[in-house]
Amino acid sequence: MTEPAASDAAASDAAASDAAASDAAASDAAAQVVVDDDLVHAVAELIEAGHRGLVLNLVADLRSADVASLLQHLPPDLARAAFRWLPEDITSSALPELESAERVDLLDGLSTADLVALIDPLATDDQADVLADVDVAQVDDVLVQLEDSQDVEALLSYGEDTAGGLMATEVVAVPTTATVAEATEAVRSNADAVDPVFAVYAVDLEGRLVGVVPLKRLLLSPAGRPVAEIAETDVVSVEPDLDQEEVARIMERYDLVALPVVSAGGRLLGRITIDDVVDVIREEAEEDLQRAVGITGEEELSSSVFAVSRGRIVWLMLGLAGAYVSGLVIIGFDQALQVAPVLALFIPIVMSTAGNAGIQSSAIAVQGLASGDLWRGDLARRLGKELAVGLLNGAMLAAALAAVVVVSGFGADTGRLALTAALALMIVIVLATLVGATVPLALSRAGIDPALAMGPFITVSNDILGLTIFFATATLLYL
Amino acid sequence: MTEPAASDAAASDAAASDAAASDAAASDAAAQVVVDDDLVHAVAELIEAGHRGLVLNLVADLRSADVASLLQHLPPDLARAAFRWLPEDITSSALPELESAERVDLLDGLSTADLVALIDPLATDDQADVLADVDVAQVDDVLVQLEDSQDVEALLSYGEDTAGGLMATEVVAVPTTATVAEATEAVRSNADAVDPVFAVYAVDLEGRLVGVVPLKRLLLSPAGRPVAEIAETDVVSVEPDLDQEEVARIMERYDLVALPVVSAGGRLLGRITIDDVVDVIREEAEEDLQRAVGITGEEELSSSVFAVSRGRIVWLMLGLAGAYVSGLVIIGFDQALQVAPVLALFIPIVMSTAGNAGIQSSAIAVQGLASGDLWRGDLARRLGKELAVGLLNGAMLAAALAAVVVVSGFGADTGRLALTAALALMIVIVLATLVGATVPLALSRAGIDPALAMGPFITVSNDILGLTIFFATATLLYL
Numbered sequence: 001m002t003e004p005a006a007s008d009a010a011a012s013d014a015a016a017s018d019a020a021a022s023d024a025a026a027s028d029a030a031a032q033v034v035v036d037d038d039l040v041h042a043v044a045e046l047i048e049a050g051h052r053g054l055v056l057n058l059v060a061d062l063r064s065a066d067v068a069s070l071l072q073h074l075p076p077d078l079a080r081a082a083f084r085w086l087p088e089d090i091t092s093s094a095l096p097e098l099e100s101a102e103r104v105d106l107l108d109g110l111s112t113a114d115l116v117a118l119i120d121p122l123a124t125d126d127q128a129d130v131l132a133d134v135d136v137a138q139v140d141d142v143l144v145q146l147e148d149s150q151d152v153e154a155l156l157s158y159g160e161d162t163a164g165g166l167m168a169t170e171v172v173a174v175p176t177t178a179t180v181a182e183a184t185e186a187v188r189s190n191a192d193a194v195d196p197v198f199a200v201y202a203v204d205l206e207g208r209l210v211g212v213v214p215l216k217r218l219l220l221s222p223a224g225r226p227v228a229e230i231a232e233t234d235v236v237s238v239e240p241d242l243d244q245e246e247v248a249r250i251m252e253r254y255d256l257v258a259l260p261v262v263s264a265g266g267r268l269l270g271r272i273t274i275d276d277v278v279d280v281i282r283e284e285a286e287e288d289l290q291r292a293v294g295i296t297g298e299e300e301l302s303s304s305v306f307a308v309s310r311g312r313i314v315w316l317m318l319g320l321a322g323a324y325v326s327g328l329v330i331i332g333f334d335q336a337l338q339v340a341p342v343l344a345l346f347i348p349i350v351m352s353t354a355g356n357a358g359i360q361s362s363a364i365a366v367q368g369l370a371s372g373d374l375w376r377g378d379l380a381r382r383l384g385k386e387l388a389v390g391l392l393n394g395a396m397l398a399a400a401l402a403a404v405v406v407v408s409g410f411g412a413d414t415g416r417l418a419l420t421a422a423l424a425l426m427i428v429i430v431l432a433t434l435v436g437a438t439v440p441l442a443l444s445r446a447g448i449d450p451a452l453a454m455g456p457f458i459t460v461s462n463d464i465l466g467l468t469i470f471f472a473t474a475t476l477l478y479l
Numbered sequence: 480m481t482e483p484a485a486s487d488a489a490a491s492d493a494a495a496s497d498a499a500a501s502d503a504a505a506s507d508a509a510a511q512v513v514v515d516d517d518l519v520h521a522v523a524e525l526i527e528a529g530h531r532g533l534v535l536n537l538v539a540d541l542r543s544a545d546v547a548s549l550l551q552h553l554p555p556d557l558a559r560a561a562f563r564w565l566p567e568d569i570t571s572s573a574l575p576e577l578e579s580a581e582r583v584d585l586l587d588g589l590s591t592a593d594l595v596a597l598i599d600p601l602a603t604d605d606q607a608d609v610l611a612d613v614d615v616a617q618v619d620d621v622l623v624q625l626e627d628s629q630d631v632e633a634l635l636s637y638g639e640d641t642a643g644g645l646m647a648t649e650v651v652a653v654p655t656t657a658t659v660a661e662a663t664e665a666v667r668s669n670a671d672a673v674d675p676v677f678a679v680y681a682v683d684l685e686g687r688l689v690g691v692v693p694l695k696r697l698l699l700s701p702a703g704r705p706v707a708e709i710a711e712t713d714v715v716s717v718e719p720d721l722d723q724e725e726v727a728r729i730m731e732r733y734d735l736v737a738l739p740v741v742s743a744g745g746r747l748l749g750r751i752t753i754d755d756v757v758d759v760i761r762e763e764a765e766e767d768l769q770r771a772v773g774i775t776g777e778e779e780l781s782s783s784v785f786a787v788s789r790g791r792i793v794w795l796m797l798g799l800a801g802a803y804v805s806g807l808v809i810i811g812f813d814q815a816l817q818v819a820p821v822l823a824l825f826i827p828i829v830m831s832t833a834g835n836a837g838i839q840s841s842a843i844a845v846q847g848l849a850s851g852d853l854w855r856g857d858l859a860r861r862l863g864k865e866l867a868v869g870l871l872n873g874a875m876l877a878a879a880l881a882a883v884v885v886v887s888g889f890g891a892d893t894g895r896l897a898l899t900a901a902l903a904l905m906i907v908i909v910l911a912t913l914v915g916a917t918v919p920l921a922l923s924r925a926g927i928d929p930a931l932a933m934g935p936f937i938t939v940s941n942d943i944l945g946l947t948i949f950f951a952t953a954t955l956l957y958l
Contacts, residue, residue, distance in 0.1 A: 036854070037854060037856040063733060065732045065733055065734075066732075069732075069852075072852070073854070073857075099852070184698060184699070187695060187698060187699065188699050191695065191699065195695075196677075196693060196695065196736070197694075197695045198675075198677075198736075214675060215676075215694045215695060215698060216666060216670070216674075216675065216676045216694060218698060219663055219666060219694060219697060219698050220663070220666065220667050220670065251757075252754075252757050252758070252761070253544045253545075254542060254544055255544075255754035257675070257677075257736050257753060257754075274736060274753050274757070275731075275734035275736075277757075278730075278731050278753070278756075278757060278760065279731070281757060281760050281761060281764075282731070282760060282764070282850060285760075285761070285764030285765075285767075285768075286764075286846050286850075288764075288768065289764075289767065289768055289771065289842055289845075289846065290842060290843075290846075292768065292771065292772075292842075293771075293835070293838045293839045293842040293933070294835055294838075294839060295839055295842070295843075299843055301843070301847050301852055301853055305864060305867045305868055305871065306871075308864070308868050309868050309871045309872050312836075312839050312868065312872060313872050313875060313876075315835065316832060316835055316836060316839075316872060316876055317875075317876065317879060319831055319832060319835045320828060320831075320832055320876055320879060320880065322831070323827040323828040323830070323831040323832060324824075324827075324828060324883065326827035326828075326831070327823070327824035327825060327826065327827050327828055328824065330823045330824065330826065330827070331820075331821065331823060331824050334820060334823075337820070337823070338820075341810075341813060341816070341817075342810065344806070344809045344810060344813075344816070344823065344826075345803075345806035345807065345809065345810050346806060347806065347809065347823075347826055347827075348802040348803075348805035348806050348809070348826075348830060348942060348946070349799060349802040349803060349805075349806055351802070351827060351830060351831070352798055352799075352801070352802040352805070352830075352938065352939065352942060353795060353798060353799055353802060356772070356773055356794065356795055356798045356938075357791075357795060359772045359773075360772045360773060360774055360791050360795075363768055363769060363771075363772040363774070364769075364774075364778055364780070366768075367765050367768065367769075368780050371761060371765075373548075373551070373578070373780055374780055375515070375516060375552070377516040378552075385784060385787070388784045389784055389787050389788050389791065392784065392785075392788045393788050393791060393792050393795060396792055396796075397792075397795055397796065397799055400796060400799060401799065404803065454772070459831065459835075460831065463827060463831060467827070
């Protein structure tokens, strides 16, 4: 037999979605995110009261990610206490789901034997990630005692932000000469180590990747058929030194759930699964936004006050220095300000509007570069478009500002003031828009993170540029 | 037989990765992103010269996402021409990969019959997405002619940013009473419609989801075993009206590649696959960044100049208005400026440093809310930490500024000037940091997109606040 096609179910359900009352119980069975403030408070109280059994009951029903979330929201001392007496299988599987700063804190002070017991059950990619947060004095001792120590050591040799740093060495691989039945047995014998399995990789005698058999095809093919006949040979693969952003772009672009990693010689080394790449995409987006607001390093919610301060102060100091230069520009034009003190009214307008326009065009360029849709070669087309946008928005803003000046009325000086403000604003906006669009592409070409272009650097440059243009215009028209 | 475990391959390869020269050919076989400027120019010239056969040869080797990328980078008229004479199977599969604005452009002017032929082969979720970009006058005519028109119409009834808007109705579902052999047959009979298959869903007589059988488990279980015995019953599922950000958080949190969607009554409606959620995560991150720089709507690289201008001008105008208020603050304190014109030096410093500090703390709060790691209940802990960071960084910046003032030397006034600047800066930074951390949580609680807190709104408020505090301090100390 076959089955009730879900497509029919969807259509009929949409038509009669009111018959819901009687089967509400089924909905309760659908598990969701269950860790919230209430649970955290309840667990915290139970830990403090020493009710270990009750805590265990609550935690045993949670998924690993939820255990991690719970640990992260508990007061640090209670989290450490719970982490030490919860069963190892629970804490071990929660480890990869924790933020790095939290993991460092929880692992601190554990014996080497405890660390080995916690880390050994994990997949090799997670083992490598967790080891990075172990006290450096203990890492080597832990490493040698791991079952897959050679693999994990190899993984640790790759850069953290590369394909090698993302991959796990556990894969199901069979010779091209294997049959479907033999490939199925390979899935079975690796069932614990490789989970989930999306495909079986076919390799030649030297271990080079030559094809991929999706699990569905394996399931539907006769047992005696050679794998070589059903493998897809047009395989997307990457080498271990490829940057993780590029890995993410490839998996995203081709809708892959697993991506094999091969050596320069084509030998199969491991695979990257989509769940790790989803984390990369989120991390890179967070990093871009942090660069945009002038945070260096990678601030996490659990970072210490000093780590947070250190990550933020660099650009605040540089911003302060830049703003001091802006201040000197203003002081430098004090003749104009003495002749017409009302010009000071336009200092914030020029500064903030130029900054806003510039950061808008740079954000679009940074996003295009991050998603891979914008190429460095697209510069001319991009500038043409941004010029048009800058002229259009500059004209509207200049007109609005001139109108405000005229309506406010500044006596006999109104006309000249409106002209000065509108003209300067127009020039400043067009320039800021073009600078914002150009700098990310230039940085990318120079191998620098283009997201820096959205940071205080560009804002400060635009401020200095904007104020200079404004006061130069004013000097021209007033002195 | 089993197979050479890849974990061995990885270790031995890392040790002997120098034997690569002889098998470099294998590496060439690994397909990568192949669309670049050169290919685009070559194809453009071939189209202009009318060499259809050669273009077809080049395009036939590309994956759908690469065809889409090629169309997106060709000059618009050539893209339209190519889209019209390339084979329907190629253009059809490229459609879901295109940006929305590009799709509108390419589909414009096609006959209803052509649109049906292009859209019908797609999965239902893609059909619904593409239909959203079809000329409204044609949508109904196209819809009724689609094979799955009922399903697609049901999908179109869900909000674009909800689970229902993301899901496809194609799933493999079997009754709980089915055997493994019957479930395998169900995979086979749905092989064309459901691709990739990750799991078979077990449903009761009313079509309610009761369990999930991962494909690996199906592959490894005896043919006669009932599905009910091997299904996982702890199933994460969502209802169709759930926001897509929440869907992404759930799939990300539990490392899911497919997520079933059920009605309020628990009836299986369809499934969401991770590839669509990866796009959501990227889109939501892009949207957050665009909100942060004051872009309304969703600007794409292919958006028209007028659409771009419209998306950017709203906040530029509001920013202009806010900056005008800042200007009025400066003018309002002109007494202080007349007594000590050198105070103007500090206007940009107060403005830009307050803005930078505020946007830093708001960015962290926005990211925490987006990833689900920061809860609204965390406000007190968050504020305590941001207060500490604000005090620390404020003290350092105030000290640096005071030092600069002292070193620069402003005659007899140096002491008072250093005190004014340092004191005002310190207060402004602490306040801006706290405001930046609070506003996203407050917006989130009010059901407003917290990313708006990073936008011009907060910058402008901080400017006005900062200038007022600075001049109030100056007035106190100078007048």
